[in-house]
Each structure stands twice: as structure tokens, then as C-alpha cells.
Amino acid sequence: MxxxxxxxxxxxxxxxxxxxxxxxxxxxxxxxxxxxxxxxxxxxxxxxxxxxxxxxxxxxxxxxxxxxxxxxxxxxxxxxxxxxxxxxxxxxxxxxxxxxxxxxxxxxxxxxxxxxxxxxxxxxxxxxxxxxxxxxxxxxxxxxxxxxxxxxxxxxxxxxxxxxxxxxxxxxxxxxxxxxxxxxxxxxxxxxxxxxxxxxxxxxxxxxxxxxxxxxxxxxxxxxxxxxxxxxxxxxxxxxxxxxxxxxxxxxxxxxxxxxxxxxxxxxxxxxxxxxxxxxxSDVYSYGIILIETFTKKMPTDNVFVEEETIRHWMESSLPKGAIEIADVDLLRREDEYIVVKANCISSIMELALNCSAELPEERKDMKDVVVELKKIKQRLINNIEHF
Incomplete structure (x- = not known):
């Protein structure tokens, strides 16, 4: 009251x-x-x-x-x-x-x-x-x-x-x-x-x-x-x-x-x-799923994932539509002047996440390679914003 x-x-x-x-x-x-x-x-x-x-x-x-x-x-x-x-x-x-x-x-x-x-x-x-x-x-x-x-x-x-x-x-x-x-x-x-x-x-x-x-x-x-x-x-x-x-x-x-x-x-x-x-x-697989969760704000337990579709399958089929359609709305706002640069960055991270979470272990990246790739993505983001 x-x-x-x-x-x-x-x-x-x-x-x-x-x-x-x-x-x-x-x-x-x-x-x-x-x-x-x-x-x-x-x-x-x-x-x-x-x-x-x-x-x-x-x-x-x-x-x-x-x-x-x-x-x-x-x-x-x-x-x-x-x-x-x-x-x-x-x-x-x-x-x-x-x-x-x-x-x-x-x-x-x-x-x-x-x-x-x-x-x-x-x-x-x-x-x-x-x-x-x-x-x-x-x-x-x-x-x-x-x-x-x-x-x-x-x-x-x-x-x-x-x-x-x-x-x-x-x-x-x-x-x-x-x-x-x-x-x-x-x-x-x-x-x-x-x-x-x-x-x-x-x-x-x-x-x-x-x-x-x-x-x-x-x-x-x-x-x-x-x-x-x-x-x-x-x-x-x-x-x-x-x-x-x-x-x-x-x-x-x-x-x-x-x-x-x-x-x-x-x-x-x-x-x-x-x-x-x-x-x-197995660790790099879990890391890939965590990347997807972090940048989409979705969880593997969400009701949207039914029957055969998992969060990874959803990401794989949705990524071609563009990061703007699947990323957490708090990360990509349409009024943001850097939205294109940020969308490209998130797309690169999502592609990396799909590689980390490949079904077959031998198809996944090594964790050391994942770290190197993330540093490259970060540097590209910084460079693109500086020259925007």
C-alpha cells in the first residue's frame, strides 16, 4: 500500500x-x-x-x-x-x-x-x-x-x-x-x-x-x-x-x-x-553454447526450442538472416551509429560459436585458436569504429 x-x-x-x-x-x-x-x-x-x-x-x-x-x-x-x-x-x-x-x-x-x-x-x-x-x-x-x-x-x-x-x-x-x-x-x-x-x-x-x-x-x-x-x-x-x-x-x-x-x-x-x-x-563446445546465449539472450531451455531444434540449430539457420535479427536487442539498437560495425562483429562471433559447438569433436577449434580469433574480431571492431 x-x-x-x-x-x-x-x-x-x-x-x-x-x-x-x-x-x-x-x-x-x-x-x-x-x-x-x-x-x-x-x-x-x-x-x-x-x-x-x-x-x-x-x-x-x-x-x-x-x-x-x-x-x-x-x-x-x-x-x-x-x-x-x-x-x-x-x-x-x-x-x-x-x-x-x-x-x-x-x-x-x-x-x-x-x-x-x-x-x-x-x-x-x-x-x-x-x-x-x-x-x-x-x-x-x-x-x-x-x-x-x-x-x-x-x-x-x-x-x-x-x-x-x-x-x-x-x-x-x-x-x-x-x-x-x-x-x-x-x-x-x-x-x-x-x-x-x-x-x-x-x-x-x-x-x-x-x-x-x-x-x-x-x-x-x-x-x-x-x-x-x-x-x-x-x-x-x-x-x-x-x-x-x-x-x-x-x-x-x-x-x-x-x-x-x-x-x-x-x-x-x-x-x-x-x-x-x-x-x-567438450569444454570448447560448452563455450560455443555460452557465446550463443550471451549474444542472443536465449537459453537452451527456452520454449522456442522444441522437438529437434536446439539453440545451435536455431543459430545456424538464423545467422544468414543477419545479426540484427537474432542478437540481443540491447546490443544492437537501430539508432546506434555503429550498428553495421557491431553487427559484423557479432556475426563473426556467432560463426565462431557455431564452429566451437560443432557436433563432432574433431570439427571444433582448439581453445587456443578460439582466443586468437576473438582477439582478431575485437581488433577489427576497434579499427572499424576508429575509421568510421
Whole structure:
């Protein structure tokens, strides 16, 4: 409702209030302590405001609250231990604030919790190994974009009802525990941009309901891609790029009808060429697809690509029409005085992308040659603009 100002303390006099939703406004400043008098409150939603200060410890007095949602504010300081007193809590959402310090272990003892969202803060420290022991109903754990460290708890496998596990963009180290294969109801798994090492456990193949799998940018991850991953018939997205995986790309991945995107670039993988000779040109293929995505603003999973047409086939058939017809509209504006020069540059890049993503590995350019060609394209662009 575009409300502005501070939250009035007089709301604390509404002793029979069951639900207070002030979200998506412009409230600022601290939470008035008078709200701690609302002992009958079941729902407290304050997300998408500009509230600041520390999360007050008196929130623990609201023992009947089931939903505490305060995401997208400017709260600072630590998460108070007193939240454990909110023993009826089902949803705890404090994401997108400026919270720091450790995640209180007491939170993991609130047995009714279904969703814990603490993403996009500056939380640090490790997670307790027995974190799932008292969380039989937990369905979503959102901890991405923090500074959490230590190992991914071995006890994570006891969160039997977990559907969403988001741990990307942290500093987790150690191995991916095999017990993660016990999370048979898991639908989303994000472990990207951490310091994980060792091999991807074969038990991930037990997650038969998984749709996206993101284990990107963990340079310590080695070994082969488990073939069990490609037994997950529900998988649509597989992102294992920028690790240190080696060996052959499992040929079975091409037998899945559900997979829409596979990203494996930045590893040490091999694939077989048409003559059965091992090739190491899988990275350059992925790079070619990324070039197409970047300059067209299309994704391989877009609905426009149906049946037999892939993003590469679309590019191959569309390029003769000219770069202006297929390039991202933000890159080529018709009022731009350099539109012809830029269009020629993008056409050259798209031709290079098609070469990189040729179906047969032996037909693709070497990555060193790709870099040389890109430098030439850049220099031609600069020269043409200078002499325009």
C-alpha cells in the first residue's frame, strides 16, 4: 500500500491480533518492543521494507507464531537465540538482510519448522552435525550467499522430507557426504561455488525426483561424473562446470529425454569422437553454447526450442538472416551509429560459436585458436569504429 514511516507501537495494544502483515511497504527504523505483547499472534510478515537494527530478542515471546517472515530488510547483528522459544514456528525467513555471526544451533531444535531461509546474509561458522535430528518436517533449507564454512553435515541425510537444499556461494569444505543420497524427496540441489573436494558420490543417483543439479565451481572436486546421475529421469538441468572432474563423459547422458541443459565446461573431461578416438574438446563446445546465449539472450531451455531444434540449430539457420535479427536487442539498437560495425562483429562471433559447438569433436577449434580469433574480431571492431 506504499505505506511509509515507522511501525506504530500502538499495534501492541491489539491483544487479540492473530496476523500482522506489513510486507512490501516502506517502513524503516527498529521494530517497536510493544509488538512483543501480541501473544496470540500466529503470523508476522514484515518482508520487503527498510527495517533496520538488530532482530530483537523479545520475538521469542511470541510463542504461537507459525510464520516469521522478515526478508529483504536491513537487519544487522546476530540471530537471537531466543527464537528457539517460538516452538510453533513453521516458516523462518530472514533472507536478504545484513545478519552476521553464527546460525544459532537452537534454531535446528524447532521441530515444526518446514522452511528455513537465511540466504543472502553474512552468516559464518559451521552447521551442527545433528541439525536434522529435531527437524522431521523440514522441506526447504536456503543458506546460499553467506560465509558458512566447515563440512556439509553428515547428518544432513536425516532430513528425510527435504525437497530444497541450497548451499551455494559459501565456504563449505570437505567432501559431499554420501548420506545426501538419503534425501530421496529432494527436488533441488545447489552446492555451487564452495570449496568442496573429493568425488561426487554415486549415491546422488538415489535422488530420483531431482530436477536441477548445480555443483559448479568447486575446484577440489575430482574423479569421474557418476553414471548414476543420468539414471535420474526427472533431471532437467545438470551443471557441473568449473570443477576438476576428469575421465569420459558418460555416454548414457544422451539417452535421457528430460535433460534440457548440461554444462560441463572448465573440467578435464574427455569424450569420444566419431572414430572412437578420445577427444578433450567438450569444454570448447560448452563455450560455443555460452557465446550463443550471451549474444542472443536465449537459453537452451527456452520454449522456442522444441522437438529437434536446439539453440545451435536455431543459430545456424538464423545467422544468414543477419545479426540484427537474432542478437540481443540491447546490443544492437537501430539508432546506434555503429550498428553495421557491431553487427559484423557479432556475426563473426556467432560463426565462431557455431564452429566451437560443432557436433563432432574433431570439427571444433582448439581453445587456443578460439582466443586468437576473438582477439582478431575485437581488433577489427576497434579499427572499424576508429575509421568510421
Amino acid at each position: 506504499n505505506l511509509r514511516g515507522t511501525i506504530p507501537p500502538h499495534l501492541g495494544n491489539l491483544s487479540f491480533l492473530l496476523s500482522l502483515d506489513l510486507s512490501s511497504n516502506h517502513f524503516y527504523d527498529h521494530l517497536p518492543k510493544e509488538l512483543g505483547q501480541l501473544h496470540r499472534l500466529r503470523i508476522l510478515q514484515l518482508s520487503y521494507n527498510r527495517l533496520n537494527g538488530e532482530i530483537p530478542s523479545w520475538l521469542g515471546n511470541l510463542q504461537r507464531v507459525r510464520r516469521l517472515e522478515m526478508k529483504n530488510n536491513n537487519f544487522t547483528g546476530t540471530i537471537p537465540e531466543t527464537l528457539v522459544n517460538m516452538y510453533n514456528l513453521e516458516i523462518l525467513n530472514l533472507g536478504f538482510n545484513q545478519l552476521s555471526g553464527q546460525v544459532p544451533s537452537s534454531i535446528f531444535k524447532i521441530s515444526y519448522l518446514k522452511i528455513i531461509d537465511l540466504s543472502s546474509n553474512s552468516l559464518s561458522g559451521s552447521l551442527p552435525n545433528d541439525m536434522c535430528q529435531h527437524l522431521p518436517k523440514l522441506e526447504g533449507l536456503h543458506l546460499s550467499w553467506n560465509e558458512l564454512s566447515g563440512n556439509i553435515p553428515f547428518g544432513m541425510g536425516k532430513c528425510n522430507n527435504l525437497k530444497i537444499l541450497l548451499l551455494s556461494y559459501n565456504q563449505f569444505m570437505g567432501i559431499i557426504p554420501r548420506t545426501i543420497g538419503n534425501l530421496t524427496r529432494l527436488q533441488k540441489l545447489y552446492l555451487a561455488f564452495n570449496n568442496l573436494k573429493g568425488q561426487i558420490p554415486n549415491e546422488i543417483g538415489n535422488l530420483l525426483g531431482l530436477e536441477p543439479l548445480y555443483i559448479k565451481a568447486n575446484k577440489g572436486l575430482i574423479g569421474q561424473i557418476p553414471t548414476s546421475i543420468f539414471n535420474i529421469s526427472s533431471l532437467k538441468t545438470i551443471v557441473l562446470s568449473k570443477n576438476s572432474l576428469s575421465g569420459q563423459i558418460p555416454s548414457s547422458n544422451f539417452n535421457s529425454t528430460m535433460v534440457e541443459l548440461i554444462s560441463l565446461y572448465g573440467n578435464k573431461l574427455e569424450e569420444f569422437g566419431s572414430a572412437g578416438i578420445v577427444s578433450i574438446k
